[in-house]
Amino acid sequence: MTILIGNDHAGTELKNEIMKYLTDKGYEVENFGTDTKDRVDYPKIGQKVAEALAAGEGDLAILICGTGIGITLAANKVPGIRATACFDTTTAHLVREHNHANILGLGARIVGVELAKDIVASFLNAKPEGGRHQERVDMITEIEKKYNK
Ligand code: RB5
Numbered sequence: 614m615t616i617l618i619g620n621d622h623a624g625t626e627l628k629n630e631i632m633k634y635l636t637d638k639g640y641e642v643e644n645f646g647t648d649t650k651d652r653v654d655y656p657k658i659g660q661k662v663a664e665a666l667a668a669g670e671g672d673l674a675i676l677i678c679g680t681g682i683g684i685t686l687a688a689n690k691v692p693g694i695r696a697t698a699c700f701d702t703t704t705a706h707l708v709r710e711h712n713h714a715n716i717l718g719l720g721a722r723i724v725g726v727e728l729a730k731d732i733v734a735s736f737l738n739a740k741p742e743g744g745r746h747q748e749r750v751d752m753i754t755e756i757e758k759k760y761n762k
Contacts, residue, residue, distance in 0.1 A: 617643045620684075623679035628677050630726050667693045673736075685698050695715050695753070701732070709741060
C-alpha cells in the first residue's frame with residue numbers, strides 16, 4: 614500500500630517519525646512535504662497531496678500541520694477527497710469505516726508522537742464499511758458535484 618504524506622514546517626518532526634513508522638511497517642511512502650522548519654504555506658501542500666491522491670498516485674494520505682485542520686481544509690477542496698483531522702484512535706477508525714475518509718490529518722502541536730502513531734495505525738487498519746455509509750458518502754459527493762461543474 615502506498616501512503617502519500619505531506620506537511621508544513623509545524624509538522625516536519627512528526628512527519629519524520631510517521632514516515633519511519635510507516636516504512637518500518639512495510640508501507641511505501643511518498644513524501645510531498647517540507648523537510649525543514651522554514652515557513653511554508655500549508656494550503657499548497659494540502660492541495661499537492663490531495664491532487665496526487667485524486668490522480669491515483671497513492672492509496673491513502675496523511676497530512677500534518679500544527680493542528681491538522683488548515684491542511685485538511687485545503688485538501689478537501691479537491692474533488693474526491695475526504696480529509697479529516699483526528700485526535701484519538703476511535704475517531705481515526707470511524708472516519709474510515711463510516712465516512713470513507715481517504716486523508717488523515719494530524720496536528721503536530723496537539724498530539725504526541727506515540728498517540729499519532731496509534732492514530733495512523735487505527736486509520737490504516739480500518740476498512741470502509743459500505744452499505745448505508747456508502748449511500749451517505751455518495752450524498753457528500755453529490756454536493757461536491759453541484760459546485761464543481
Ligand atoms: C503554522 O504556524 C500553522 O498555522 C499551521 O501549521 C496549521 O496549524 C494551520 O492550520
